Structure formats: structure tokens, C-alpha cells
Amino acid sequence: MLTLFLIFFPLLASLVLLLSRPQNAKLWAFIASIIELVVSLVVAFQFEKNETTQFAFNTPWIESLGLNLSVGIDGISLLLVLLTTVLVPFIILSSFNNSYNKPATFYGLILMMQMALVGVFVALNGLLFYLFWEMALIPIYFICLIWGGESRGRITFKFFVYTLAGSLFMLVTLVYLYFQTPGSHSFDILTLYEAGRALPLAEQGWIFWAMFIAFAIKMPVFPFHTWQPDTYTVAPTQGTMLLSGIMLKMGIYGLIRWLIPLVPAGVQQWGYTAIILSVIGIIYASCIAIVQKDIKRLIAYSSIAHVGLISAGLLTLNRIGMQGAMIQMISHGIIVFALFYIVDIIFQRTKTHTLSELGGIKNVAPLLATVFTVVMLGSVALPLTSGFVGEFLLLNSLFQYQAIIGAVAGLTIILGAVYMLTTFQKSMSGETNGVTKTFTDLTDHEKMVLYPVVVIIIVMGVYPDPILSISESVVNNPLVLFSESTASLK
Amino acid sequence: MNSLYVICGLGIVSLMAEIASLRKWLTAVLIAGLAVAAALVIVDWGTDVSYFSGMIVFDKFSLAFTGLISIVSVLWFWMSDEYFQDTHQTDKSALVLFAIAGAVIMASFNNMAMLFLGIEILSISLYALAGSRKGSLFSNEAAFKYFLMGSFATGFLLLGIALVYGATGSFHINVISDFVLIHKDGLPTFFYAGVILMFIGLAFKISAVPFHFWAPDVYGGSPTSITAFMSTVVKIAAISAFYRVFSFAFAEVESSWLLMIEVVCILTLVVANVTAVYQNDAKRMLAYSSVGHVGYILLGFLADPITSSSLILYYLSAYAVSSLGAFAVLGIVEREQKDLSVDSFNGLFKRNPLLAVAMTIALLSLAGIPPLPGFFAKYMVFALALENGFTGLVIVAVITSLIGVYYYFRIIIAMFMKEPVGVSAQLSASENALAILLIVLTLLIGIFPDWLISLLGS
Numbered sequence: 001m002l003t004l005f006l007i008f009f010p011l012l013a014s015l016v017l018l019l020s021r022p023q024n025a026k027l028w029a030f031i032a033s034i035i036e037l038v039v040s041l042v043v044a045f046q047f048e049k050n051e052t053t054q055f056a057f058n059t060p061w062i063e064s065l066g067l068n069l070s071v072g073i074d075g076i077s078l079l080l081v082l083l084t085t086v087l088v089p090f091i092i093l094s095s096f097n098n099s100y101n102k103p104a105t106f107y108g109l110i111l112m113m114q115m116a117l118v119g120v121f122v123a124l125n126g127l128l129f130y131l132f133w134e135m136a137l138i139p140i141y142f143i144c145l146i147w148g149g150e151s152r153g154r155i156t157f158k159f160f161v162y163t164l165a166g167s168l169f170m171l172v173t174l175v176y177l178y179f180q181t182p183g184s185h186s187f188d189i190l191t192l193y194e195a196g197r198a199l200p201l202a203e204q205g206w207i208f209w210a211m212f213i214a215f216a217i218k219m220p221v222f223p224f225h226t227w228q229p230d231t232y233t234v235a236p237t238q239g240t241m242l243l244s245g246i247m248l249k250m251g252i253y254g255l256i257r258w259l260i261p262l263v264p265a266g267v268q269q270w271g272y273t274a275i276i277l278s279v280i281g282i283i284y285a286s287c288i289a290i291v292q293k294d295i296k297r298l299i300a301y302s303s304i305a306h307v308g309l310i311s312a313g314l315l316t317l318n319r320i321g322m323q324g325a326m327i328q329m330i331s332h333g334i335i336v337f338a339l340f341y342i343v344d345i346i347f348q349r350t351k352t353h354t355l356s357e358l359g360g361i362k363n364v365a366p367l368l369a370t371v372f373t374v375v376m377l378g379s380v381a382l383p384l385t386s387g388f389v390g391e392f393l394l395l396n397s398l399f400q401y402q403a404i405i406g407a408v409a410g411l412t413i414i415l416g417a418v419y420m421l422t423t424f425q426k427s428m429s430g431e432t433n434g435v436t437k438t439f440t441d442l443t444d445h446e447k448m449v450l451y452p453v454v455v456i457i458i459v460m461g462v463y464p465d466p467i468l469s470i471s472e473s474v475v476n477n478p479l480v481l482f483s484e485s486t487a488s489l490k
Numbered sequence: 491m492n493s494l495y496v497i498c499g500l501g502i503v504s505l506m507a508e509i510a511s512l513r514k515w516l517t518a519v520l521i522a523g524l525a526v527a528a529a530l531v532i533v534d535w536g537t538d539v540s541y542f543s544g545m546i547v548f549d550k551f552s553l554a555f556t557g558l559i560s561i562v563s564v565l566w567f568w569m570s571d572e573y574f575q576d577t578h579q580t581d582k583s584a585l586v587l588f589a590i591a592g593a594v595i596m597a598s599f600n601n602m603a604m605l606f607l608g609i610e611i612l613s614i615s616l617y618a619l620a621g622s623r624k625g626s627l628f629s630n631e632a633a634f635k636y637f638l639m640g641s642f643a644t645g646f647l648l649l650g651i652a653l654v655y656g657a658t659g660s661f662h663i664n665v666i667s668d669f670v671l672i673h674k675d676g677l678p679t680f681f682y683a684g685v686i687l688m689f690i691g692l693a694f695k696i697s698a699v700p701f702h703f704w705a706p707d708v709y710g711g712s713p714t715s716i717t718a719f720m721s722t723v724v725k726i727a728a729i730s731a732f733y734r735v736f737s738f739a740f741a742e743v744e745s746s747w748l749l750m751i752e753v754v755c756i757l758t759l760v761v762a763n764v765t766a767v768y769q770n771d772a773k774r775m776l777a778y779s780s781v782g783h784v785g786y787i788l789l790g791f792l793a794d795p796i797t798s799s800s801l802i803l804y805y806l807s808a809y810a811v812s813s814l815g816a817f818a819v820l821g822i823v824e825r826e827q828k829d830l831s832v833d834s835f836n837g838l839f840k841r842n843p844l845l846a847v848a849m850t851i852a853l854l855s856l857a858g859i860p861p862l863p864g865f866f867a868k869y870m871v872f873a874l875a876l877e878n879g880f881t882g883l884v885i886v887a888v889i890t891s892l893i894g895v896y897y898y899f900r901i902i903i904a905m906f907m908k909e910p911v912g913v914s915a916q917l918s919a920s921e922n923a924l925a926i927l928l929i930v931l932t933l934l935i936g937i938f939p940d941w942l943i944s945l946l947g948s
């Protein structure tokens with residue numbers, strides 16, 4: 001029942017906000033997201049690490065279509081649900097600086113988005129997963145369309161059509177698999193696994209591509225990334241945070257939960273191609289990030305690079321890679337949120353995203369500069385930050401898979417250091433100029449957002465064990481990871 | 491049958507209303523009467539009675555479609571209050587009611603002569619209604635085109651019926667069906683010619699490509715309320731007539747028409763959706779979109795001609811409630827802006843959020859976005875088609891739904907992003923209530939579709 005609460009409480013809160021339109025909508029939304037966070041923490045404390053699916057609930061919803069409201073939480077779901085429930089209050093809090101038109105609608109849509117995201121992460125029925133997957137698209141589309149920046153109509157529409165096209169082919173694939181299930185057919189995840197694994201290799205290959213493209217568009221993996229930089233730039237800051245912090249994890253989660261266990265042979269056959277694409281994406285996006293003049297775009301491209309590494313590491317079908325992907329998803333979600341928030345803080349004070357117009361901020365705002373340093377180091381995967389653990393495990397798995405791919409992917413750390421340090425240098429160091437002269441340091445509620453984030457980044461870097469142990473039982477589950485790997489973690 | 495009596499009675503009442511000067515109460519009486527007609531369907535549910543020597547049969551199929559037609563008509567009268575306000579109120583509402591009676595007959599006939607009568611009762615009322623804005627040249631053009639094309643199509647249909655009669659010796663659908671079953675291999679060639687001619691005649695009525703040319707001009711030129719009526723009630727009636735003929739009578743000779751309908755289905759999907767992209771007038775765009783939806787319905791029918799009735803019932807309910815929502819908003823925007831180009835929707839979200847939300851939900855449903863009914867309807871079509879091996883057609887249909895997203899979203903983008911133009915739309919209490927009711931209905935059919943899907947059994 002707690003799982004159902006986690007899904008439907010944000011929906012309820014969202015509907016109440018949308019219908020009653022209270023004056024201080026942001027406060028009500030924040031309270032709702034805190035309640036959600038508390039409940040998710042209760043779930044986390046009751047969670048048994050060594051067991052698989054818990055808090056399960058299953059009831060028919062639309063029987064004639066095989067749609068069951070079937071949900072449950074295992075290690076992977078739990079981590080991503082926690083990421084969602086932790087980030088959403090932060091995202092709402094981070095918006096206290098901005099005053100949006102029609103605030104009730106804005107926060108209502110954020111909470112509706114949270115409902116769909118949690119739903120995606122706990123769904124154990126193929127059609128239900130698809131429903132939540134699509135439902136996540138609607139609120140974020142309207143958030144970007146109503147409150148976005150210049151030429152948002154065209155850009156957000158491209159985003160919408162791109163992701164919808166991907167997911168429609170995923171739907172066709174799911175329906176195809178549904179008809180492969182025995183008897184009166186079922187969308188139940190385990191039944192689908194069986195049906196998928198029994199398919200001949202050629203069909204698994206088709207299914208691999210149809211689903212991989214849906215997930216690759218969401219993440220995005222090269223060459224399906226063209227919607228991403230524009231959308232991240234044009235979206236309002238909170239929209240960008242939702243997109244990069246949580247929504248792209250839907251794609252990675254899809255790989256782990258649906259693609260790899262569903263058609264393992266297809267993944268083994270085509271995984272190499274997909275890994276090459278991901279690695280190309282890493283290098284390509286890093287190189288473009290280096291020459292970006294706009295900070296928001298720069299971070300957008302850096303996000304493509306990081307996600308490319310996660311996807312490559314996962315597709316090696318190696319336990320270490322999967323563990324690395326798990327922790328890197330959490331770490332990336334938090335770091336990218338903090339980066340976009342810092343960019344927003346800079347923008348609020350200077351009204352610019354252009355790097356060359358900034359400079360010398362650390363002279364006038366030492367606290368912001370310090371926070372930025374920690375977040376940036378996390379992003380370039382310095383040891384003792386959360387970014388390091390994930391990237392290390394992911395690169396390790398790639399080296400085991402094929403040394404040359406590992407070596408090329410490893411360039412991400414160097415290139416990442418180049419663009420992040422350049423950003424830091426251009427914005428924070430140097431002489432204060434006309435634009436940054438009047439820059440004020442962090443306000444109280446900005447500290448309330450950024451300090452905990454800094455703590456999380458460091459704690460996760462020093463002591464990642466709790467997170468690794470939550471996902472471990474799932475990673476060790478032969479249903480999830482098909483290929484047996486000789487290497488173990490400990 | 492009781493519903494049909496009530497509907498015909500209401501038609502006569504509205505003719506008398508002129509004499510009895512009951513005009514003020516007429517719409518309320520009609521709405522209440524149609525609601526009674528819908529309730530009578532529930533009373534009759536499960537009985538399988540035939541009337542007039544088996545010329546009309548009220549089986550589950552006809553009752554379900556009669557119910558759908560009555561409910562949609564109730565909502566339609568509610569939203570078209572204004573259409574009746576200016577002149578000839580009683581004449582217009584009488585014509586609409588007789589059209590509804592024709593629609594019910596088209597959903598329940600068991601005899602080809604009855605099919606012809608139903609189509610004519612419906613069509614002749616509609617020819618007059620399409621031209622009911624007498625001062626407008628477009629309205630006159632619509633009526634004239636509709637009349638010419640309609641008579642032409644009826645000619646095909648009649649000749650088809652005659653040929654089928656010549657081959658089988660009966661007008662009764664069940665007799666034809668039995669005859670075809672027994673003499674499957676010995677049917678004369680002109681029987682198949684009759685089947686094809688009947689298909690062409692009905693394809694005009696359901697406006698499937700390439701027999702759709704009249705639709706955009708007629709939909710565009712008629713008064714908006716009549717367009718809404720044509721694309722909901724009339725479409726439901728035409729599709730159910732098509733289904734009764736081809737599923738009940740000609741299912742056994744599937745091989746003779748399967749390829750033909752497949753081609754028509756692909757053409758309808760592609761041509762209608764691609765042409766809709768180029769429309770700048772919201773009403774014409776919805777006209778093409780309604781032609782496009784016929785393509786999906788045909789795909790569902792093709793996938794399994796015998797058992798797709800529950801799918802078609804659900805698709806039409808989803809489509810009708812979403813279209814009513816879109817047309818209700820369209821009518822109000824037309825009243826405020828005197829114009830129906832996509833630009834007239836600019837900034838509607840700021841001018842009147844409720845209208846914008848109602849329109850968005852209607853359009854998202856038509857575009858097939860979950861969890862709205864349009865999604866489940868399309869999903870069922872795709873699933874049934876995949877199950878029966880129509881993978882190629884499903885891929886075409888998936889691509890055309892993506893194209894569909896493009897034109898539906900033009901209006902959504904205009905409503906939410908562009909700066910407002912003109913005055914802010916003021917709604918009466920009844921319009922507000924109708925908008926909320928349509929939103930709730932759409933969501934309900936989307937979130938709890940099960941009862942509707944299982945109504946006709948599988």
C-alpha cells in the first residue's frame with residue numbers, strides 16, 4: 001500500500017493544487033513533496049536488503065487489455081524512487097527565487113510529473129510501465145511550453161515528437177511480446193521476460209533496437225540526442241532539473257529493468273554496437289561542451305557525456321558496470337541538479353548565461369564559489385566525491401569488456417575536467433567586471449538547498465556502501481543480469 | 491425500439507412546439523427526452539427483439555449504438571443551444587431529431603431496404619441542416635455539395651443492394667448471410683460487384699479516402715454545430731451501418747473485399763493525416779482528422795471483422811466524446827473571434843483556462859496520448875491488428891498517429907504559448923458546466939474503459 005501512496009499522493013496533491021489554486025502554491029507543493037519524501041524514507045527503512053520485490057501490490061485495472069495495477073519495489077526501484085522523492089522537494093525549494101505566472105499550475109504539473117516518475121520506477125506490468133512513461137511526458141512538456149524561453153514552441157515540440165516516436169515503437173514491441181506470452185496473454189513482467197527470452201535471436205535483435213531507441217532518445221545517447229541541448233536550454237530551470245535530474249534516469253532504468261532481462265541474447269549480439277554509439281556520444285558531447293559559450297548548454301552536453309558512460313557500462317552486462325550505473329545515476333541526478341541551480345543563481349543575479357561575460361564571482365561570493373567547487377569536482381569524478389565511485393566502476397567494467405573501449409571512454413574524465421575547470425575559471429576566477437560587481441552571495445534558502453547537496457556528494461563519495469548494498473541483491477539476481485561474470489565486487 | 495419511438499415522438503413535438511409556442515422550453519424538453527431514450531436502452535438491454543417482420547433488430551449491438559447515439563445527442567443539444575437561437579428553431583431541431591432517428595435505424599436495420607431508409611432519413615435532414623445558415627455562401631455550397639455527393643453515393647448503394655438481392659434473393663441480412671455461407675463457391679460474379687458497389691456507397695458515408703472529397707468542404711461550410719453533429723452522431727451511425735453490412739452479411743466472402751478495404755484503410759490514414767497538417771482553419775483540420783480516425787476504425791475492423799464490434803464501440807465513444815469537447819470549444823472561440831484559423835486560439839490559456847484545458851484534453855485524446863480514451867482506443871486497434879498479423883498496417887498507423895500529433899499540437903501550442911488576441915472569452919454557467927462534464931467524461935472513459943469494452947462481449 002505504501003507503494004500506491006507514493007504513486008497517488010503526488011497526483012492527489014497536484015489535483016488539489018490545480019483545482020483550488022491557493023495563493024502560496026509553492027509552499028503547499030513543498031509540504032506535499034516533503035510528505036512524499038518522509039513516506040519514501042519509511043519505505044527505505046522497512047526495506048529488506050536481501051530480498052527482491054517488496055511492497056508489492058497487484059490488482060486488475062483494465063482486464064480486457066491485460067493491464068494490471070501491479071507495482072512493487074526492489075533495490076533498483078528504491079534507489080530511483082528515493083532520487084525522485086529527494087530531488088523534487090529540492091527542485092521546488094530551488095524555485096523560491098523565481099516567481100512564475102500561474103504558480104498553482106506550475107507546481108501542480110511538477111507534482112503530476114513526480115507521480116508519473118515514481119510510477120515508472122515501480123511498475124511491474126508492461127502496459128502500466130508504458131502508461132506512466134507517457135504520462136511523464138505531458139507535464140514536462142507543458143512546463144517547458146508555458147514557462148520556457150525563446151522559440152520554445154518549436155523546440156519543445158521537437159522534444160515531444162522525438163520521445164513520443166521512440167515510445168510508440170516501444171509500445172508496439174511490448175504488444176508484440178504480449179502476444180508471445182502463453183495462454184490468455186499477460187503483461188506481467190516475469191511472463192514477458194520468459195516470452196522475450198524464448199524468442200529466436202533475430203527477433204530479439206529487432207526488439208532490442210525498437211526498445212533501445214526509445215530509451216536512447218530519453219537518455220539521450222548519440223545519435224538520438226539532438227533534441228536535448230535545445231530543450232534543456234529553453235526549459236525553465238526547474239524543468240531542466242526534472243529532465244536531467246530524474247527523467248533521463250527513466251531511460252537508464254528502462255535498460256536495466258526492461259531491455260536487458262527481456263532480450264538478453266539480443267543485448268549480447270547488439271550490445272557492442274550500442275556501446276560504440278554510447279562511447280562516441282561521450283567523446284562527441286565532451287568536445288562540444290568544451291567550446292560552448294552558454295553555461296546551460298555546456299552542462300546539457302556534459303550530461304550527454306555522463307549518460308553515455310552509464311549506458312556503455314550497463315551494456316557490458318557486467319555486475320560491476322551495473323553497480324556503477326546505479327550509483328552514478330544517483331550521483332549524476334544530484335550533481336546535475338546542483339549545477340543547474342548554480343547556473344540559475346548566476347543568471348538571476350547577472351541575467352546572462354554567457355561565460356565570457358562573467359568572471360571574478362569568487363571575489364564577491366566566496367560561499368557560492370566553494371559550493372560550485374565541490375559540485376564541479378563531483379562532476380569531474382574526483383576521488384572522495386560521489387562522481388568518482390560511479391565512474392570508476394563503470395570504466396572498470398568497460399576495461400574488462402574491451403580495453404580499448406575503456407581507454408577511449410576514460411577520456412571523459414580528462415575532457416570533463418577541461419570543460420568544467422574552464423567554466424569555473426571563466427566564471428569564478430579573474431577580475432570582477434561590470435556584470436558581476438554587484439553579485440551577492442548565497443541567500444539563506446539557497447544555502448538550504450545547496451549545503452545538503454554538497455554533504456550528499458561528499459558522503460556518497462566517502463561511504464557509498466549503503467547505496468551499493470541496496471542495489472546489490474538486485475544486481476545479483478539472475479533474472480536481472482543474464483550473463484554470468486567472473487568478477488565480483490568485494 | 492422504445493428509444494426510436496421516443497426520438498420520433500420528440501421530432502413531432504418540436505414541430506408542434508411552433509404552434510403551441512413552447513419554444514422557450516424546447517431544448518430542455520429535447521434533452522430530457524433524449525436522456526429518456528438513452529435510459530430506455532438500459533431497460534431494453536439483453537432483449538433481442540425484431541420488429542416489422544424482422545426488418546429491424548434490437549440486439550446488443552444496435553442497443554449499444556442507439557445508447558451511444560442518444561447520449562451523444564444529449565450532449566450535442568446541450569452545446570448547440572446557441573445554434574437554435576436565431577431563426578427556425580423548431581424546424582431545425584425537428585430536422586436534427588429525424589436525423590437522429592435515421593441514425594438509430596442505421597444502427598439497427600436487418601434489412602437492406604431499412605438501411606436505405608435510415609440513410610435517406612438521416613441524409614435528407616442533413617442536406618437541409620448543412621445549408622441552414624442561409625446567408626452564407628459557404629453554407630449553401632456545403633449543402634449543395636453534400637446533396638450531390640450524397641445522392642451519387644446512394645445510387646451506388648442502391649445498385650449494390652439490387653445486385654446482392656439478385657444473387658441471394660433476399661434483403662434480409664441474416665438470410666443473405668446464410669445464403670452466402672451455403673453457396674460460398676457458387677456465387678455469381680454480379681454478387682461481388684454488388685458487394686463492391688455497396689462498399690463504395692458506404693465509403694462515401696463514412697468518408698473514407700478516396701471517397702472523402704466532399705467532407706472537408708461540407709464540414710468547413712456548415713454551421714459549426716452541424717459540423718459537430720456530422721462528425722459525431724452521423725459518423726457513429728455510418729460506421730455502425732458499415733459494420734452491420736460487412737460483418738453480419740458479407741463476413742464469409744472476406745477474401746473478395748479484404749484487399750480493397752486494406753487499400754482504402756492505408757489511403758485514409760495517410761492522405762487524411764498528411765492533408766490535415768496543411769490546414770490553417772481549425773474546423774477543416776478537425777474535418778480531416780475525423781476522416782483520419784475512420785482509417786483507424788477500418789484497421790480495427792480489418793483485423794477481425796467478426797469480433798471487433800466492442801472495439802469499434804469503444805473507439806467511437808472515445809472519439810465522439812473527444813470531438814464533442816473540441817467542437818464545443820471551437821464554437822465558443824468562433825463566437826468570440828468570428829474566425830476559426832489556428833491563430834484565433836492564440837493565448838486561450840490566458841484568456842480562459844477552463845476552455846484551454848478542455849480543448850487540450852480533447853486534442854490529446856484525439857492524438858492518442860495516455861491515459862485518455864483516444865489512447866486506449868488506438869491501443870486496442872494496434873493490439874488487435876498485431877495479433878492478427880497486420881504488422882505493416884500497424885506501422886503505417888503508428889507513423890500517421892505521429893503526424894496527427896503535429897496538427898493537434900499546433901492548436902495546443904497556440905493556446906499555451908502565443909500572446910492572447912481579442913477579448914477574453916466569457917462563458918455562461920451552462921457552458922462552464924458542459925466543459926467540466928466533457929472533461930470528466932473523457933477522463934472517466936479513459937481511466938475506466940473496461941465496462942465499455944466488455945459491453946458487447948468478445
